[in-house]
Amino acid sequence: MRNTSRRVAAAVALGAGALMCATPAAALTPTTGTEVTQTQVSGFSRYIYQLDDLQTTAFLGVDECVDAIEQDAEFTVQFTLLTPFTSPITDDLFEASYTFRVDRDDTTAVSCAGNEVCTTLDQQSDLTITDTAVQVSLSARELFQISDPVDCATVTSDDEFFVRLTWDPDRSTEGAFSTADMRFILDTTRPDAPTLDDALATENTISVGWTDSSASDLDEYALVYATESFSGGVLPTEVTAAISSARNQRVANNESNSQDVTADLTPEATVYIALASRDQAGNYSELSTVVETTVVDTVDFWEAYRNAGGSEEGGYCAHTPAGAPSHVPGALVILGGLVLAGLRRQR
Amino acid sequence: MKTTRWATGALACAALMCVSATAWAESPINGIAEVKFGGYQPMIDSEFNGATPFATYYSNDLWFVETEWDLYVFEWVGKAGIGFHAGYASVTGDIRSADGASGDDVPGETSFSVIPLRASLVYRYDYSAIHHGIPLVPVFKAGLDYHLWWITDGSGETATSDGLVGEGAKTGWHASMGLNLLLDVIAPSTAAVFDKDWGVNNTYLFAELMMQRVDGFGGQGFDLSDDQLLFGIAFEF
Numbered sequence: 001m002r003n004t005s006r007r008v009a010a011a012v013a014l015g016a017g018a019l020m021c022a023t024p025a026a027a028l029t030p031t032t033g034t035e036v037t038q039t040q041v042s043g044f045s046r047y048i049y050q051l052d053d054l055q056t057t058a059f060l061g062v063d064e065c066v067d068a069i070e071q072d073a074e075f076t077v078q079f080t081l082l083t084p085f086t087s088p089i090t091d092d093l094f095e096a097s098y099t100f101r102v103d104r105d106d107t108t109a110v111s112c113a114g115n116e117v118c119t120t121l122d123q124q125s126d127l128t129i130t131d132t133a134v135q136v137s138l139s140a141r142e143l144f145q146i147s148d149p150v151d152c153a154t155v156t157s158d159d160e161f162f163v164r165l166t167w168d169p170d171r172s173t174e175g176a177f178s179t180a181d182m183r184f185i186l187d188t189t190r191p192d193a194p195t196l197d198d199a200l201a202t203e204n205t206i207s208v209g210w211t212d213s214s215a216s217d218l219d220e221y222a223l224v225y226a227t228e229s230f231s232g233g234v235l236p237t238e239v240t241a242a243i244s245s246a247r248n249q250r251v252a253n254n255e256s257n258s259q260d261v262t263a264d265l266t267p268e269a270t271v272y273i274a275l276a277s278r279d280q281a282g283n284y285s286e287l288s289t290v291v292e293t294t295v296v297d298t299v300d301f302w303e304a305y306r307n308a309g310g311s312e313e314g315g316y317c318a319h320t321p322a323g324a325p326s327h328v329p330g331a332l333v334i335l336g337g338l339v340l341a342g343l344r345r346q347r
Numbered sequence: 348m349k350t351t352r353w354a355t356g357a358l359a360c361a362a363l364m365c366v367s368a369t370a371w372a373e374s375p376i377n378g379i380a381e382v383k384f385g386g387y388q389p390m391i392d393s394e395f396n397g398a399t400p401f402a403t404y405y406s407n408d409l410w411f412v413e414t415e416w417d418l419y420v421f422e423w424v425g426k427a428g429i430g431f432h433a434g435y436a437s438v439t440g441d442i443r444s445a446d447g448a449s450g451d452d453v454p455g456e457t458s459f460s461v462i463p464l465r466a467s468l469v470y471r472y473d474y475s476a477i478h479h480g481i482p483l484v485p486v487f488k489a490g491l492d493y494h495l496w497w498i499t500d501g502s503g504e505t506a507t508s509d510g511l512v513g514e515g516a517k518t519g520w521h522a523s524m525g526l527n528l529l530l531d532v533i534a535p536s537t538a539a540v541f542d543k544d545w546g547v548n549n550t551y552l553f554a555e556l557m558m559q560r561v562d563g564f565g566g567q568g569f570d571l572s573d574d575q576l577l578f579g580i581a582f583e584f
Binding site for chain 1: 391394395398400401403404405440442443444445452453454455457459495498499500501502503504506507508509511512513514515516567568569
């Protein structure tokens, strides 16, 4: 991408009713003005647990928060423009972009004009405009207002942070404004643990049934199992770090509240199984109560056939009566096809 | 001759609609493609005196589908050619514990799958269908078989037992006879359009009785033989 850096003057903040925002709920769904074709976040990606399908919402959990604050990570939100702004940028086109925080799932509309809720970013250092995009750069500490990474683990929060770009596409002081947002959901609240109701294990499969966690932002479950004993009430990562045989398998949050996962276990061995919740920001709950069970020795059809005295041994060589070359049938097939194909050409 | 022709025509009309010989498309005919379906139960348990491991694990028949491409190499009274077949059949059953328990107490499944590959000599008696207006075509086939098979364990991987991997192939032969019903008689104008746009000269529904003996020509091991009744659709091109 060609780089032409220019500094942008400030634009006016939004009037809640004068803008493209349709409803209070839509005001807190990240907005995308018609002039913006894509919103991306870069330079910060390794601190993000996941992005939504539209790439306008980034989820951060406890681990990502700790890393980002420790490293004072810098991130850049890029708003790619539909039409390059080739004419000179004037003061009535853009205003310094804003950041603001709302509670998770709060539907109250936010207007930054004269609103102390919004923080105005530094006009000179935080915005960069090229011929195809506008970039907003700021640090994690500045955005989340956290300076000590310890707070990520000790202060539970579940908030949404918006980075908003505002402009007037008609360059009219009384015109309608367009906005584009990037939303960061910082969730340092761990979900509740599920209840592991039952667990069975065979050499190849662990089957579990559970009662759901009450977390409203539940994403999936994590099944932790090991052949060494461990206790519930701790994080899955603590178990997998301490026990070499421990494994962590993802389990989908499904309607049946049960699932079979693939495992590699020794028959008659004792296995310890527990379940944890995981929310959309990647936060684990503490593990459920551990279930101890014995690995059932199973017999599949091939083993049963062989145990019954079956003579099949597998393999791809053709079996023929004793004394005959093993590849005769295949050769006959090929030979017959060649002969008939030749006859067809003569037809 | 006139009496014979009248009787033949009357017989055909009693069973089906009569059709003029001019209903058939004009473009050249090179071969025929078939898709057929049916049940399949290999005779694996025939190896044992009393034990039935296959029936124990797989209580249902395998559902079987096969495609076939025949190329005509000779035409006189009917058409003769060579055919190449590829099919697929699979069945899944519950894994069992060492003491024979299954179901909710023993999670996991084991499957048995087969890909039959065949080469055939094919003869189709469509002479009466073309020249006498009888839309029934008997078909006779015979040839050699090479069937790939494999078994999975509870993890979905290929099963093993005593170091032997549960996959392989069996050879054998097959012979079949079938009866095809020419669908062009039902909608001759549609058939003509089908030929013009897609090159399909004739379309048939058919039933086929196939006898397959796939046991390595009497060798040891799996017997994948079965007698099958198959139903399908064929497009002559």
